[in-house]
Amino acid sequence: MAKSLLIVSRQAPWSGPSAREALDIALAGGAFELPIGLLFLDDGVFQLAPGQRPASIEQKDLQANLQALPLFGIDELYVAARSLTERGLVTDGLKLPAQVLDDAALRDLIQRYDQVITL
Template sequence: MSKSLLIISRQAPWAGPSAREALDIALAGGAFDLPLGLLFLDDGVFQLLPDQQPGALQQKDLTANLQALPMFGVEALYVASRSLSERGLAEQPLALPVESLDDTELTLLIDRYDQVITI
């Protein structure tokens, strides 16, 4: 039986390769039917904003990778509600359907997974 994996993505999409690497791990795990979840935390919540313009910063667009997550079976998507609030994004529409979790729910979520990777 496969161990479950939670990937915590903490970096903004324009802050280097970390955001793309987190999505790549999630897509690869999904392709192999690994039970996994993806949590957007801290600046990682910026990945969820629609209509980003990464070309202005000479970065690649992550939108296609995000939209591919459900097609690869990655449907357990979470966001930290405090991270959204602290960045003024609590009322913003997001590019993906994610479950918003408070601090207590985050602790319970992390405890549910066998392995946790923070990127």
């Protein structure tokens, strides 16, 4: 049986390559049917925020990668409630449906996975 993998994406989509790399790892693992979860934490929650215009800052849009997640069997999407609140975001406006977790639930989530990668 394949080990489960939780990918923690902590970077905003425009702050460097980490956000794209997290999504690439998730999609590659999904292509091999690995059990994968994706947690958006800290500035990583901005990846799910609506109304982004990456071209205005000469960045590539991550929207296509995000929309491909379910196609690759990655349905376990999580977002930290504290990160949303601290950044003034609400769950109703997120680009993808994600389970919102408080701090205690985050600790439980991390314990459920065999391996955790943080980018």
